[in-house]
Amino acid sequence: PKTVPLYAAAEKESARPRPPSFKELPAWSAAAQVREACQRSQVVCIQGETGCGKSSVLPMIFLDDPRARIAVTQPRRIAAIS
Helix, strand or coil: CCCCCCCCCCCCHHHCCCCCCHHHCHHHHCHHHHHHHHHHCCCCCCCCCCCCCCCCCHHHHHCCCCCCCCCCCCHHHHHHHC
16 A cells, blocks of 8 residues: 655654644733632633643643642533633
């Protein structure tokens, strides 16, 4: 069978697209604000663009806090309710 490269224009590995690191995601820069909001309120709803790090970066900032209770919901559920 003939193989088809996924990135035909990027034959060198260094030219291939790479996923961003956690610190490059927009949610990382908002982490302190989210932590403060969670200290003030029992429930915090976070809305952001797809791929900004809402469900991957933000739960990580609470892993060291033994009092933290984290729930990550599906974005379609929030959209359907609102």
